[in-house]
Amino acid sequence: MESQFSRPEFNYVLAALLQEDCYPLAQQLELVRLRAGQMLSEMGQRIHHVHFPTTAVVSMLAVSESGAAIEVAVAGKEGLIGMPVLTGGDSMPYRVEVRCTGLAYRITATAMRDAFMQSAAIRSASLLYVQALLTQVAQVAVCNRHHSLHDQVCRWLLLTLERMHSRELLITQQGIADRLGVRREGVAAAIGRMQDLGLLLTSRGRIALLDRPRLEAMGCECYRVIMREYARLLPPPAGHAAAFAAAAGPRPCHADHGVPLRSCV
Structure with a gap:
């Protein structure tokens, strides 16, 4: 399956806007750098900013009263963080944590x-993303309940890896287990099997993808269902990405330059 998110330097909700629509927003x-492990919002916390990731990857985590957390969705360059702002809310219903360091x-x-209320184009692009995100949340729930680890x-x-536009991921098996809400031993067994089949190459805190088509083929349908919905609702508008970049112009980047862009937690 060929990736539709082929331009990692852009966010596709923003790039979907025509130049006349994106100029006031831009x-x-x-531009800010988000660091792996950085907390953007706790559950119930008031939203101060909406983020449009470009190279960063962000997790949305449901948290129980006991403090146990599980990832219900992830957002990268195809989306935005701060959805309640678009639906009349002002606080996050879940914890939002940066999974992989990058820009947004x-x-x-x-x-x-204000922009959402004033611009039909911004409303349309944002709500299409909301629809795709709901599909992701539902499909992840199906996968977690009915499919194997x-x-x-x-x-x-x-x-x-789709959102990182990369074949390599810096993360521990415990980090993956924490996101899935499972034991590390189960993740280690699954990754070990994939490595034995020549799909992955692993070292301490690092996973490299060797054979994407075979990995897709041996997994369940959930990845394909999610990506198909994003492709249907927010296809990459190649002609508009450059227009958005031109409208935004050179922007200050509040960054920690010592953090590698591909580090994840």
């Missing part, structure tokens, strides 16, 4: 709410 965006555009919640690990790896 002037209020700032951000805008204040107030400015995003091996299938869940396949789906998790494919979705993460």
Whole structure:
């Protein structure tokens, strides 16, 4: 399956806008670097910014009263973080944590709410993403309940690497287990099997993908269902990405330059 997110330097919700639509929004965006492990929002916390990842990958985690957490969705360059701002809310219903270090555009919640109300194009692009995100949440729930841990690990790896536009991931087996809400031993067994089949190459804290087509083929349908919905609702508008970049112009990047872009937790 060929990746539709082929331009990692852009966010596809923003790139879906025509130049006349994106110009007012672009002037209020700032480019920031998000670090792996950084908490963007705790459950119930007021939303101050909406983020549009470009190379960063962000996890949305449901948290129980006991403190146990499980990943219910992930967002990268195909989406945005801060969905309640678009639906009339002002706080996060889940924990939002940066999974993989990278860049994102951000805008204040107030400015995003105003742009959403004033521009039909911004409303359309944002709500199409909301629809795709709901598909992802539902499909992840199906996968976690009905599919094997091996299938869940396949789906998790494919979705993460898709958003990173990379074949290599810096993460521990415990980190994957924490996201899936399972024991590390089960993840280790699944990854060990994939390595034995020549699909992955692993070393301490590092996973390299060797054979993507075979990994997709041996996993469940969930990755394909999720990606097909994103491709249907938010196809990459190649002609508009450059227009958005031109409208945004050179923006300051508030970054920790010592953090490698591919580090993940």
